[in-house]
Amino acid sequence: MHIMHIFVAILGILLIYIPLQDGFETIILPRRVARRFRLARLFYILTWALWSLPARKMRAGNRREYYLALFGPLSLVLLLILWAALLILGYACLQWGLYSQLNTTGSASDFGTYLYLSGTTFITLGLGDILPISGLARALVVIEAGTGFAFLALVIGYLPVIYQAFSRREASITLLDARAGSPPSAGELLRRHTHAGNTSKIIEYMHEWEHWCSEILESHISYNVLIFYRSQHPDQSWLGAITTVLDTCALILAGIEGVPIKPIKFTFAIARHAAVDLALILDTPPVKDGNRLPHEDFVRLRAQLAEVGLMLKDGEATEKRLAQLRGMYEPFVEGLARRLLLNLPRWMKQPDQVDDWQTSAWDHFLESSPRTLDRAIVGD
Numbered sequence: 001m002h003i004m005h006i007f008v009a010i011l012g013i014l015l016i017y018i019p020l021q022d023g024f025e026t027i028i029l030p031r032r033v034a035r036r037f038r039l040a041r042l043f044y045i046l047t048w049a050l051w052s053l054p055a056r057k058m059r060a061g062n063r064r065e066y067y068l069a070l071f072g073p074l075s076l077v078l079l080l081i082l083w084a085a086l087l088i089l090g091y092a093c094l095q096w097g098l099y100s101q102l103n104t105t106g107s108a109s110d111f112g113t114y115l116y117l118s119g120t121t122f123i124t125l126g127l128g129d130i131l132p133i134s135g136l137a138r139a140l141v142v143i144e145a146g147t148g149f150a151f152l153a154l155v156i157g158y159l160p161v162i163y164q165a166f167s168r169r170e171a172s173i174t175l176l177d178a179r180a181g182s183p184p185s186a187g188e189l190l191r192r193h194t195h196a197g198n199t200s201k202i203i204e205y206m207h208e209w210e211h212w213c214s215e216i217l218e219s220h221i222s223y224n225v226l227i228f229y230r231s232q233h234p235d236q237s238w239l240g241a242i243t244t245v246l247d248t249c250a251l252i253l254a255g256i257e258g259v260p261i262k263p264i265k266f267t268f269a270i271a272r273h274a275a276v277d278l279a280l281i282l283d284t285p286p287v288k289d290g291n292r293l294p295h296e297d298f299v300r301l302r303a304q305l306a307e308v309g310l311m312l313k314d315g316e317a318t319e320k321r322l323a324q325l326r327g328m329y330e331p332f333v334e335g336l337a338r339r340l341l342l343n344l345p346r347w348m349k350q351p352d353q354v355d356d357w358q359t360s361a362w363d364h365f366l367e368s369s370p371r372t373l374d375r376a377i378v379g380d
Helices: 003-028 039-055 062-069 071-097 111-122 135-180 186-192 200-222 224-228 238-255 262-281 295-307 316-326 330-340
Strands: none
Touching: 003 039, 003 071, 003 135, 039 062, 039 071, 039 224, 062 071, 071 111, 071 135, 071 224, 111 135, 135 186, 135 200, 135 224, 135 238, 186 238, 186 295, 200 224, 200 238, 200 262, 224 262, 238 262, 238 316, 238 330, 262 330, 295 316
16 A cells, blocks of 8 residues: 555544544533643634634624624534534545545546545435445445434534523523613612612522523533624623622622622622633633722712612721622633623613613604603612
């Protein structure tokens, strides 16, 4: 056997093994793979770097958000095409390297013929104009046809799982619109869930978000492409929701009188776990830059919470404790925000901020705008 044919045959085996292993780890294996060299990982690093490059020069707004929203679904399709192309090329290299005998009117040694046979076999087209003659060639054709059939079956089963996980994620994020503002903020979430000093609703609601964070951690580790799927509205995102949950927990843990701390610790732990692990998956180092809550904003936040009966403990110790808690997660969410071109939420609602549910393109046709409804609907 010629040395070139041996090299091509070995290359064909590698081209078959790599996408099969990568597809198994990406679609079937329900856990994070610690190995740094992965085809899917390299694919997303390179494609996101190229795709996000023009967006970094765009002005923030709906146009940029729409452009970035295309990446998640499109990258999934391109990844599946990449796997299929590598498998087709790999089987063609293996057939050519092993001198497989073919029944064809053209030159059997032409690599294009083997590539054509591999392509029609993989997608189970089976035109029959090129037929394998030797036993080895026939065996490879049967194996490739089985691989192609299994690949298509996995793809058909993979896509619904992705979109079901995305739908579950977005359902809870959408609820934040009325419950925490648009974009959401920890201060507004606490204000809207406090009624006459009663904080029981806060504990109940944060317990629900504890489950949501655990689902995000599981689904986004198992299916990394979900990280790049963006929400329906520019001021909503899975990262913004996690950050709002962490901010809310940090405020309570720092010292809000009358709110039990122990249940909140569990929510804070799983939310931070999700933020850190997802940053690790994207190989995104923490970023320590800027201050999301300067002292002046902290004073205003304290005053806003006091209006609904939520009293932050007095003294610099509370602000220092809050800064320590923020340091446990803010560098990670800040790194993710820069990597994914997402905005982190503020700590409190801005004076001119209007919730998404209160706006419409046809507001000028209405006799009364939703903005004029009783503010008690959202707990203002």
